[in-house]
Amino acid sequence: MTALLELSGITKTLKGQQAPRTILDGVDLTVDSGESVAILGRSGSGKSTLLSLIGLFDRPDSGRYLLGGRDISRVAERRAAGLRSAEFGFVFQRFFLLKHLTAAQNVAMALVNGQGWLPRRKRRARTLAALDQVGIAHLAKHRPARLSGGEQQRVAVARALVREPRLLLADEPTGALDTETGNLVIEVMRAATDRGCGLILVTHDWDHANKMQRVLRLSDGTLNPAIDTRGTPPQPEPEPDVAPAPVSGTESDGTGGPPSADRAGRGDAGLDGMFW
Numbered sequence: 001m002t003a004l005l006e007l008s009g010i011t012k013t014l015k016g017q018q019a020p021r022t023i024l025d026g027v028d029l030t031v032d033s034g035e036s037v038a039i040l041g042r043s044g045s046g047k048s049t050l051l052s053l054i055g056l057f058d059r060p061d062s063g064r065y066l067l068g069g070r071d072i073s074r075v076a077e078r079r080a081a082g083l084r085s086a087e088f089g090f091v092f093q094r095f096f097l098l099k100h101l102t103a104a105q106n107v108a109m110a111l112v113n114g115q116g117w118l119p120r121r122k123r124r125a126r127t128l129a130a131l132d133q134v135g136i137a138h139l140a141k142h143r144p145a146r147l148s149g150g151e152q153q154r155v156a157v158a159r160a161l162v163r164e165p166r167l168l169l170a171d172e173p174t175g176a177l178d179t180e181t182g183n184l185v186i187e188v189m190r191a192a193t194d195r196g197c198g199l200i201l202v203t204h205d206w207d208h209a210n211k212m213q214r215v216l217r218l219s220d221g222t223l224n225p226a227i228d229t230r231g232t233p234p235q236p237e238p239e240p241d242v243a244p245a246p247v248s249g250t251e252s253d254g255t256g257g258p259p260s261a262d263r264a265g266r267g268d269a270g271l272d273g274m275f276w
């Protein structure tokens, strides 16, 4: 079966004001349809850089990127923009909702921008289905100012899902949420994988990572299986009259737990007409 996504030997060197630094140094990653993968790693290890390459906001220096078997390692920006809107859904730590639009209008915007004008009836049906998928169809007419952080992020997830992407890319989507709300958001994204959508979640939170099928760690520019050492009991003190047993090295991944003019009120009849 062809993998949804296949990265092999991906490298990326970033040249800022300081000396060039190789952030990705031979990343290999395969994700199948309906599979969920968490990526952990220290701050600055390159997780967002990797996600931006996968989401075609940038290109690797070398290596191969196959999407559904097609080589898109060197794809031109025009085609990349088309692939971004057709194939990917994005969720970020910040919600990026338009304040003067309702939840439904924010979601419907993704259909307008990505696929031209769908007939109004279809637009409405797909928007409500996406809001329903994340459990907030009853909040369709609320503007962001009237929604909690978790509800706003669920609107953002609905906006990412409404075009039925093949792959959902989430960069610390729970970073601004409390634990309980974060769990809810992770669950609605994970549920999308039951319908065949792939999911790559960048997170600092082991509990969220453990809800994914695979947990990887990005360090020294490569991806490897991550080991959750949080539950590892402390080494017992050796008995004084017994020779100390050799201590086996317990790998630590350094991410052992969480680290760290609103126009609402304005008459929106025109906008309603536009997006409904």
Ligand SMILES: Nc1ncnc2c1ncn2[C@@H]1O[C@H](COP(=O)(O)OP(=O)(O)OP(=O)(O)O)[C@@H](O)[C@H]1O
Residues within 6 Å of the ligand: 014, 015, 016, 017, 023, 041, 042, 043, 044, 045, 046, 047, 048, 049, 050
């Ligand atoms: N445009 C750029 N030019 C030069 N260096 C950059 C650029 N963007 C990011 N970096 C550096 O690349 C490294 C990786 O950044 P990146 O944002 O991918 O890390 P991260 O693992 O996502 O970090 P965090 O967990 O803090 O979000 C960091 O050291 C960052 O300072």
